[in-house]
Amino acid sequence: xxxxxxxxxxxxxxxxxPSPVPETGLPRDEAIVARMGGRKGFVYSAIPVxxxxxxxxxxxxxxxxxxxxxxxxxxxxxxLVRGERWTSAAGSLVGxxxxxxxxxxxxxxxxxxxxxxxxxxxxxxxxxxxVLARRPVTGLIWNFVHxxxxxxxxxxxxxxxHTVATLAAAGVLGARFGVQQWLYIADNTNALGVARVGMxxxxxxxxxxxxxxxxxxxxxxxxPKKTKTGEGVGDTGQKPAE
Numbered sequence: 360x361x362x363x364x365x366x367x368x369x370x371x372x373x374x375x376x377p378s379p380v381p382e383t384g385l386p387r388d389e390a391i392v393a394r395m396g397g398r399k400g401f402v403y404s405a406i407p408v409x410x411x412x413x414x415x416x417x418x419x420x421x422x423x424x425x426x427x428x429x430x431x432x433x434x435x436x437x438x439l440v441r442g443e444r445w446t447s448a449a450g451s452l453v454g455x456x457x458x459x460x461x462x463x464x465x466x467x468x469x470x471x472x473x474x475x476x477x478x479x480x481x482x483x484x485x486x487x488x489x490v491l492a493r494r495p496v497t498g499l500i501w502n503f504v505h506x507x508x509x510x511x512x513x514x515x516x517x518x519x520x521h522t523v524a525t526l527a528a529a530g531v532l533g534a535r536f537g538v539q540q541w542l543y544i545a546d547n548t549n550a551l552g553v554a555r556v557g558m559x560x561x562x563x564x565x566x567x568x569x570x571x572x573x574x575x576x577x578x579x580x581x582x583p584k585k586t587k588t589g590e591g592v593g594d595t596g597q598k599p600a601e
Contacts, residue, residue, distance in 0.1 A: 403438070405556045407431055412552030415468045422458045423468065431455030440469045470550045473556060476543060479536040493518070495525035497570050501577050509581045517577045523533035524566075524573035531562045 388482035410430045414423040429600040433453035458471045493512065502511050511517045535558045542551045 372539065390444060391514075403451055404559050405554055406434060407451070408552050410554050411455075411458075411468075411471055412549055412589055415548060420462070420466065420468060422467060427459050427471070428452075428556055430457075469543055469546060469551060470542065471548075472539060475555065476536060476539045479532045479539070483529050483532040483536055486525050490522055490525050490529070495521040497521045497524040497528070498577070501574050505578075509577075511577060511581060516578055518582050520573040520576045524570045527569040528566050531566050534558065535562070545559045 407427060411423065411427045414426040418426065425513060431452040433447045438448035439445065448520050458474055461470045461473060462468060486496055489499070495518070498511055498518065501521070502509055511521075535554075538558065539551060539554050542554055553595070
């Protein structure tokens with residue numbers, strides 16, 4: 360068997376798919392989506408908020424800030440001990456530290472939620488804008504994970520799937536902003552905490568399922584297809600697709 364024949368056999372037996380992520384065993388694109396709605400993510404995001412709101416009811420603001428930062432640090436250490444990457448574990452502390460710093464500077468407990476509220480608004484604008492530009496952001500992410508070699512926007516089925524997924528993300532981000540900004544203006548810190556937890560990972564899990572559907576549909580539609588030379592569709596030697 361010639362080397363060319365061996366290469367063609369290899370390509371047929373192993374379709375172009377992302378390499379699995381060691382921690383999960385899932386393909387890289389599915390692992391990215393899984394992390395959006397995992398149970399651990401729910402716990403890691405909920406604990407600092409619950410601690411902050413509870414401490415704010417019982418303690419002076421300065422002590423509330425200290426308890427929040429210590430909680431973030433404790434979560435970071437816990438995640439490091441469990442073998443998580445430094446960059447992932449540090450997120451438990453960095454987010455809390457930034458929010459607590461804003462509270463310390465402004466002297467208002469409700470500002471603990473300000474960064475998250477406006478981050479939701481920014482995400483909503485990006486997601487909606489990408490759909491209006493016919494470049495839904497979930498499709499850009501899928502194509503990036505797959506080496507930017509598929510002209511995915513030329514496939515109506517794939518473009519439609521990512522439009523639906525990106526609109527789902529935009530809807531959740533917009534809803535979070537609308538509800539939490541209303542509570543922020545009403546100066547209801549406790550309700551803000553409830554809204555942050557209730558509209559956090561549970562809604563992210565729903566969006567993750569929609570995005571996972573779009574990713575799998577895109578992979579099924581494009582990645583397994585081959586040209587006569589054994590290359591993936593869109594892998595034409597031209598400038599990478601958007």
